[in-house]
Amino acid sequence: MSAAPGRPSGDGPRWEVFKQDAAGKPHQAVGSVHAADAEHALLMARSVHARRPAAVSLWVAPADAVLSVTAEQLAAAGDEGAAPAHGDTEGAPQRYLVFRKSSHRRAITFVDHVGEVTAVGPWAALRAAIVAFPEPPALAWWIVPSERVSASPDYEAAAWFEPARAKTYKQQSAYGTTAPTRRRRQG
Amino acid sequence: MADLGAESPERLAAFEARIAAGEKIEPGDWMPEAYRHQLVRMISQHAHSEVVGMLPEGAWIPRAPSLRRKLILLAKVQDEAGHGQYLYHAAETLGVHRDELIAALLEGRAKYSSVFNYPPLTWADVGMIGWLVDGAAIKNQVMLAQCSYGPYSRAMVRICAEETFHHKQGKEMVLTYARGTAHQRAMAQDALDRWWWPSLMMLGPHDSDSPNTPQLVRWGVKTKTNDQVRQEFVDEHAPELLEVGLEVPDPELRFDPADGHWHHGPIDWDEFWAVVRGDGPLNAERLEARRRAFEEGRWVREAIAAHAARREATA
Known part of the structure; x- marks a missing residue:
């Protein structure tokens, strides 16, 4: 199953967007954009998902390249899901990025990048990921072929992400109007 | 992958138990x-409201x-444009396509917030929209x-974090006018006179006329009713408006020390339903502006698609 309907539209197919807030932090799924190709998707992702700090890198991947499986779906698949050939056609081993979500806490992002595995297909990659990244128990997994992921260019990082830091008028702290009543009492 | 199955009392009970336990329902879950259906309806209306909401202030x-x-x-x-994008994304995780939702808006089949069908007539209105309309939103x-649905909840957390500045900048602007010259005060009062009631109405019909609410609350889609959210809005904003010397256009507005709430007079629901049905001051203009923007963007979409196709062919 793909993460979303990916059929082409007037605005192009759907691309999942992953944002990294700082070096050393994981890329996290923040939503999606429609775009004609990867370059366009990165530009859209920058406009939609990086209007404010903090961001240092964006990844995009076509939504139809994402294998998305929840814990509930895994449990329902049971033995069938664990079968070696389930879901995959035989192919050459390739690298898959692994993303997972492990908390029901209030959040602004979905799955986090946790690493990668090499496997002959996305289902085999999922089974490898479950072994490689067991803790804490995952509520949802995303498996994305590495070759389908495009990253924002490093040489653009300053131009893309730094200007947002200077736009302090986008922060509520720029406005001194918390409560007229409180102000009068303080004054 | 096994079919997660059709509806049955057991499945429904398990689903409701997950929600009662505070779990988020994610795309792919049963x-x-x-x-x-209710989520697609709510999220798409919300997305349309963000997009149409650009028009009054954009002008x-x-x-x-x-x-x-x-x-x-x-x-x-x-x-607001970005918030529309987050919300169309959330709707798409439920198996609908953004194109279908936008087509419904452009063809007049979809709803959006009634408040955007009122005209902002002066610069003071821009401040009042930020303070009251964004405050209510x-x-x-x-x-x-x-919300129990993960993608909608995450979009809302992000939107709330960004929108607090919308509310603050509007409030700052109104306070500046309310403390300014007699003419500025009159502009702020005039804006309040025209935006107070539409702001109360935009929080939706009375609970007694909101037949979906009990089920939405049971399923954790909404955690409060329209009237409860409206009460929170009035409790915060009425005293602050009065504090800066403005007059709320509701002769029955009063604070009840017994229950600690501000109580407003009756809302003109005939006006609300007329605007929802399409008979508000600017319904036709708003849709026409969206249709024009869609048509004027057509060559851009076609050019981008042609560029991508050529790049793929020559790759």
């Missing part, structure tokens, strides 16, 4: 068709009285951030 960008105010308003309208969105 859900009743009615839950999916004031060229007429902003200072560069600072222009920067602020540009950023705010840009945020934030009350609703803080409630929806608790």
